[in-house]
Amino acid sequence: GENVEQHPSTLSVQEGDSAVIKCTYSDSASNYFPWYKQELGKRPQLIIDIRSNVGEKKDQRIAVTLNKTAKHFSLHITETQPEDSAVYFCAASGSNFGNEKLTFGTGTRLTIIP
Amino acid sequence: DAGVTQSPTHLIKTRGQQVTLRCSPKSGHDTVSWYQQALGQGPQFIFQYYEEEERQRGNFPDRFSGHQFPNYSSELNVNALLLGDSALYLCASSPGRRGEQFFGPGTRLTVL
Numbered sequence: 001g002e003n004v005e006q007h008p009s010t011l012s013v014q015e016g017d018s019a020v021i022k023c024t025y026s027d028s029a030s031n032y033f034p035w036y037k038q039e040l041g042k043r044p045q046l047i048i049d050i051r052s053n054v055g056e057k058k059d060q061r062i063a064v065t066l067n068k069t070a071k072h073f074s075l076h077i078t079e080t081q082p083e084d085s086a087v088y089f090c091a092a093s094g095s096n097f098g099n100e101k102l103t104f105g106t107g108t109r110l111t112i113i114p
Numbered sequence: 115d116a117g118v119t120q121s122p123t124h125l126i127k128t129r130g131q132q133v134t135l136r137c138s139p140k141s142g143h144d145t146v147s148w149y150q151q152a153l154g155q156g157p158q159f160i161f162q163y164y165e166e167e168e169r170q171r172g173n174f175p176d177r178f179s180g181h182q183f184p185n186y187s188s189e190l191n192v193n194a195l196l197l198g199d200s201a202l203y204l205c206a207s208s209p210g211r212r213g214e215q216f217f218g219p220g221t222r223l224t225v226l
Contacts, residue, residue: 044204101147
């Protein structure tokens with residue numbers, strides 16, 4: 001089955017700096033790669049996603065890149081703000097639409113230092 | 115428009131007991147997936163229901179079972195509870211065979 005590895009497990013950055021979180025996956029059939037943000041005690045919230053036919057996607061301060069050949073994808077957050085502090089999870093799915101089983105990484109705890 | 119809702123919020127059980135957790139999907143969504151999230155870990159897929167049938171199943175024992183009702187709401191049942199079943203149980207809904215999964219707030223299950 002699919003295996004998703006995520007690094008780093010913890011990340012601290014100065015407010016205003018950029019943060020990068022990286023994930024690798026094992027199943028070449030995976031086609032959909034979402035990123036979820038989970039604040040303490042709250043539900044995971046979808047912040048951005050990318051499908052296999054796209055190499056990069058951007059939404060304001062957040063961007064995701066995908067390298068299907070190397071089977072890795074990354075989350076980039078620019079101009080970080082204190083409200084970006086949370087645990088971020090990457091995931092992979094064999095469905096191009098994201099409605100099938102999601103295999104999650106182990107999470108990255110991001111701390112923004114004011 | 116209400117998002118995904120789950121009940122109860124918290125639950126405490128003892129080993130060997132049985133538990134039922136409930137999920138109501140987001141309006142317009144007919145597919146429900148269940149995930150188990152242990153402390154400090156990413157969510158792990160348990161199973162998915164669509165058209166009242168189990169469509170996919172993760173690596174969980176038969177003690178974990180579910181059901182989907184005609185109104186698309188769903189239940190997760192866990193029998194013969196073990197200490198290791200203590201976790202946050204998340205429900206996610208999506209619109210049919212297309213569309214992203216949106217998570218509910220979860221049910222925190224503690225097994226003593």
